[in-house]
Amino acid sequence: MPASEQNEKQGLESPGPERRHWISFWSLMGLQAQNAFNDKALQFTLVPLGAWVAAMVGAQWGATLPHLLGMLILLPFILFAPLAGWASDSFSKTRVIRLAAWMQLVVFVVVLSSFRMEFLPLAVACFFFLAVQSTILSPAKNGIIKELLGSSRLGFASGIMQMFTILAILAGQILIGIWFSSRLEATGSGWSAGLFPMILVSLGAVVTLVMAYMIQVVPAPARKPFRLSLAVSHFHQLRQLLNSRPLRLSALGIAYFWAFGALVQFITLQIAGERYPDGHPNFGRATSYMMLAASGGIGVGSILGALINKRHIELGLNPLGGIIMTVSSLLIVLAQPESWFFYVALAIAGLGAAFFFVPINAFLQDECDPDQRGNILAGSALLNCLGMAGAVVLQLTMLKLGLSPAEQFLLLALVSVVATCYVMRLLPRAFIKMLAFSALRAFYRIETIHPKRMPEKGGVLLTPNHVSYLDALILTAASPRPVRFLMVSDYFEKPVVGKVAKLFDTVPISSKRAKDAIQVAAAAVEEGNVVCIFPEGELSRSGFMGEFKRGMELIARKADCLIQPVYLDGLWKSIFSAERGKFFWKK
Structure with missing residues (x-):
């Protein structure tokens, strides 16, 4: 365990991760990226290859092969998530990786x-075993982040x-999609089009292995005995995850993110298949461009989300x-x-999905x-898989019912309205505070000096x-921890x-009973809150x-x-101060 996390557990100021922890973290990021690249490279080689093979033999299963692959990648998570969580909780997460x-x-x-044998069933079976590998990797790679960087950087790391x-x-x-389409046009053979890309992807698997050995070996937790009951322990x-309300709500939000992404992916595959049927070379290219827009939006949203969550987890980003x-x-x-409008809309959807996902994912890990992180993350992964499996079944059902892609996206919008309204009810304070502080930072450059002294x-x-009427907002935006302010209880009736x-969790105090006011304020501090009082009183x-x-x-004392x-500096002479005895209207 790094010194940063040890200090966090003891409530001490964290010096931050050491250089070796950062090297391990960035190696983990490279490994995760290469692993994700290889998974998708194989999947999006098999999708157009399957459409081409089906067209060659005059079969109709080419349109449903993506749904089969979607279920195959989820099945290992559903079957083996308990084993993956047990391994992550019982052995060094580095060795599992x-x-x-x-x-x-x-x-x-x-x-x-x-x-080489031109045997599609074996390639599809390999995709299943690649999903098994990802199942084993998932709780270990997610759980090791806090051990490497500590809690304070979880939002950034996520x-x-x-x-x-x-x-x-x-x-x-x-x-891979564009490459496959180009080689299919040149060679006329789906097998030849996919072979060389798979050779390069296999070389990438070697790079992944090298990066795995660059990750620092973290100590193994107390080993748990293996029991046959693990088969159903997921x-x-x-249930362990769902028993805690904060963890349950976070996990459900994360599952909705993955279900939303799965629906968008399968609907866009349907669009590409309708525009370029029978294994047309442009099928792979069209799906690639659509995924470029959606995934590009998620990538940009993830970068922005990481920056917004760099100092602390900003749940207001979720609604x-x-x-x-x-x-x-x-x-x-x-x-x-x-059309260009279609691609822009897909990119915006990806951006919003990333904003929805990043803060609650960091919150869940934090x-x-x-000692139970592997179990909790494995439970969350199971819930994600069930959500995505439901999305696969739902989209396949809508396809069989003859719903157009536009009608399917309309249904998705209605579901998103319900989810957003529920999240707004849960996080109104975080959402309004985020909007208020974003507007505040647009006009004021807030710089916090020595925030670690808190x-x-x-x-x-x-x-x-x-100094000004903005002091409370400035302090709340600058503080690394939530701040509660004292306010005369009479104002609560307005x-x-x-x-x-x-909404801002202000502490009400009596203006007539001074002793009661002192007692209430002291009690708020004793509960572990950061309570702000302006000592000047005006x-x-x-x-x-003063x-x-x-x-x-x-x-x-109490x-x-x-x-x-x-000390607040730079606010005097603003329109919200009493400079020259005037507020707002100053020349």
Whole structure:
């Protein structure tokens, strides 16, 4: 365990990961990217290859092969997720990752043999075993991040991993699809078109193995005994996940992200198949361009999400992502397939999906008990698979019912409306705070000096100077921890002010009973909150610090807590200050 995570557990200031931990993290990112690239490269070689083989033999199964592949990639997660979680919780996650890298190399050797023999069932079977390898890798690669970087950088690491994964998926889908189409046009043979790309992908599996051995070996947790009951323990893991409301809601949101992505993928494959039927060479190219738009949007959204979540997990990004997903689905309904508007709408859908996913994925990992992280993540992976399997069945059903792609996207928009409304009910405070602080940062460049002086845990009494009416917002935006402010309880009865005060978790105090006010404020600090009180008791009329009132001292003594002085600079002379005795209207 790195020193950063040890300090976080003890509530101490974290010095940050060491250089060797960063090397391990970036090696993990490279391994994850290469693994995702190889998975998608094989899948999007088999999809157009299957359409071509089906057309050659006069069969109709080419249109449903993508659904078969979609279920094959999910089946190992459903069957073997308990074993993967047990291995991640019982052995060093680094060694589990290395085992998965060796498995991938062996699978691709067999893939090359199937292409040489021109035997599609064997290639499809290899795709299943590649999914088994990904199942073993998943909880280990996700669980090791916190052990390498600590909790404070989980939001950043989650966004970076998502970015690497999406960019790799994007490259695998786009490059292989276009390459396959070009070689099919040149050779006229689907097997010849797919063989050389598979040779290069197999070489990529060797690179993955090298990166696996660059990851630092983390210590193994207390080994758990292997029991036959593990075969059905994924139901217990899922129940363990669902018993905690924060983990349950996060996991359901993540599952919806993957189901949304699966539906978009299969609907776009249907669009490509309708426009270029019977194994047409442009089928692979068309699917690649559509996935380029959607995956590119997810990649950009993941980068932005990582930056927004760099200092702390910003859950307000989640409902914003849901809104974008809803609007973009409606735009796709209005768009002509393969038009520039269609591709832009797909990209916006991907952007919104990434915004929806990044913060709740980081939150889920951060909330896990370290000793049960593998089980929780395996349970989440199972839920994701069930969501995607439901999406595969739903899209296949809509295809058999004769629903057009536009009608399917309309249904997807309606589901997104319901999901977004529910998320808005759960996270109204986080969403409004994010919008308010985004608007604030558009006009003010907020710089926090020595943010690490704020303890990561425990009650703190924040004592800033009071220069402007924006001080509370500035402090909330600048603080690495949520801040609760004191407000006279009379204001809570006002319609607008009261709702805003409750939304921002303001502490109500009595203006008439001073002792009760001190007691309430001290209790809020003792609960482990960061409570802010302006010691001057009023707005500065000169720009200088005024005389401190006794309230701060009494609260600090009552709570026996740390007092954290804060100085706000650069706000004097703003329209929200009392400079020249005027507010707002200044010349």
